[in-house]
Amino acid sequence: MDAPLTRGPAMKWQRKGSETDSTVPSSISVNSSQSKTPMKGLVKPSNQAKTPSNRSGSKTPSTGGKSKTPGTLGKSRTPGTKGPKTPGGDRFIPHRGSMQFDLGHFKIMNEGKDNNQEMQSPSQQEYKRVMNENLNGEAMDNKIISYKQKAPSAPEGYYNNMRVLYSTCKSPANTKKTTRHIPQVPERILDAPDILDDYYLNLLDWSASGLLAVCLGGSVYLWNASSGGITQLLQMEGQDDYIGAVSWIKEGHYLAVGTSLGDVQIWDAAQQKRLRTMPSHAARVGSMSWNSYILSSGSRSGNIHHHDVRVANHHVSTLAGHTQEVCGLKWSPDGRYLASGGNDNLLNIWSAESGQNSSDCQPLYSFNQHQAAVKGVAWCPWQPNLLASGGGTADRTIRFWNCSMGTCLNTIDTKSQVCSILWSKDYKELVSSHGFAQNQLIIWKYPTMTKVAELTGHTARVLHMAMSPDGSTVVSAGADETLRLWKCFAVDEQKKKTKSTTKDKSTELQTRAMIR
Structure with missing residues (x-):
């Protein structure tokens, strides 16, 4: 070894x-x-x-001799080539610049091919011409990577242009946002103990002055949205008596209250004083709506009464178009039509002149397409003759009606009981509240009826909704005894129309005189 x-x-x-x-x-x-x-x-x-x-x-x-050592x-x-020997080295290494790959690929693919123009199709000839211009530099305006404009000079005070960053991707000033942020959680949650779990009542309304009226059993409470203060406006005397509906007049501090006794009361919220009581119904009042000095009230008997609050004999007409309780009642923004929905699955459209005499007490249109009670009724603010209506548990649909023609424009299945509907004042959207089985709020895009957002949080059916005076906030009242405020329709302050800060005192005084 x-x-x-x-x-x-x-x-x-x-x-x-x-x-x-x-x-x-x-x-x-x-x-x-x-x-x-x-x-x-x-x-x-x-x-x-x-x-x-x-x-x-x-x-x-x-x-x-021959060496085999590497x-x-x-x-x-x-x-890999059979060409001539390359002097100065063992092999040829081309310059692999970042801009030469396309040119090299083009040359490799076309090397050895027949360059006879007669043997090529017109499309191949055009392809070669364009590739020659783009890759060989014959057309300098068609560079793959090039600066269209020179970078701007540095602002005053900068000595090194490399320290200044420029961007050419700035969006135009007039570009509109395609989507907006809608909070998925409520802005505020308020307790509403003893609120009645009754689908046919209307226990919530928001005034133009920012006061939210809430019915809790036999009491009516006012919540000030600006200060957060809570005031009890009234309390029913009987232990079993309760409030069935509340409705604010469009301008002023006057609140209409419908009771289980069948009468309608007018209250001054500023002075916390009852102005008058107007008995006329034989059963409880569950829905009300104002049209200037006319207050319309719907009862469990199926009748709708018009009250003129200017005169002593307030009961001026009766509309008998339903066989069961009237649970939805709304005047159109222009005051021409009154929509009423009942527990008999009917949706009736009345003109402002209906009921003035005995021969004119029939509705203009009576729609029976809904398969359950019609409580949710809402008029479009920018199209006065457009009405949206929603059905109960057995129906679950929202239907849109052209009340000038008496036709149904569209139908959407919401998969849940429709309790209330509100239109947005600033967007072409509407929001609906639902009961069994989802218990949520849905914001819809009109007229496509695509879902913009789903707002969840209530643990029981969402029976009532009301909108703030500025149209940005929606308050919902559920059978889980809570009130939730949602910032659904927030508007950019820069684009929002400026509103006058001074109040129309003449309108206020005129309304006060009508009530007295």
Whole structure:
């Protein structure tokens, strides 16, 4: 084992020595060697052997002849090609600039092909012409990457332009946002103990002055949205008596209250004083709506009474179009139509002149498409003759009506009981509250009726809704005895129309005189 090796590969130091002892005259080309193994790198001519060739029988390895050792100078060609030998190196390495890949691909794909124009189709000729212009620089205006405009100069005070960042992707000033953020959680939650879980009542309304009226059993409470103060307006005397509906007049502090005794009361919220009581119904009052000085009230008997609050004999007409309780009642914004929904699954449209005499007590239109009680009724604020109505558990649909033509425009299945509907004042959207089985609020885009957002949080059916005076906030009242305020329709203050800060005192005084 200690004897020297007589066979086997040369030692590393011997191979290294053979490289340094190589004797290749500088006048002879590098490619004139006979090496068949390509080099793995370029070797400068200065690194060629400086020691004379040892051609004797010395034990020092010689590089004469063909060398198979990697890294030695020898006869080499460019790998994979059959072209002429490349002087100055073992292979040709092209310049791989970042902008040359497309040009190289084009040349490779077209190399060796027949360039005869007659043999090519017109589409191929056009393709080659466009590629030549784009890749060979014949059309300088069609650069792949180029600056359309020069970067602006640095602002005053900056000495180094490289420190200033410029952006050419600024959005135009008149660009409108396609979507807006709608909070998925309520802005505020208020307790509403003892609120009645009754689908046919209307126990919530928001005044133009910012007072929210809430009926809790036999009491009516006022919540001031600006200050957060709570005031009890009234309390029924009987233990079993309760409030069935509340409705604010459009201007002023006057609140109409319908009771389980069948009478309608008018209250001055500013003075917390009852102005008058108007008995006329034989059953409880569950819905009311104002049209200037006319207050319309719907009863469990199915009748609708018009009250003129200016005169002592307030009961001026009766509309008998329902056989069961009237649970939805709304006047149109222009005061021309009155929509009434009942537990008999009917939706009736009345004109403002209906009921003035005995021969004119029939509705203009009576729609029976709903399959359950119609409580949710709402008029479109920007199209006075457009009405939206919603049905109960067995129906679950929202229908849109053209009350000028008496036709149904659209129907959408909400998959839940529809309890209330409100239109937005600033967006072409509406919000609906639902009961069984989702217990949520849904914001719809009109007229496509695509869902904009779903607001969840109530643990029981959402029976009532009301909108703030500015139209940005919706308050919902649920059978879980909570009130939740949702910021559904927030408007950008810069785009919002400016409102007058002065109140119309003449309108206020006129309304006060009508009530008295």
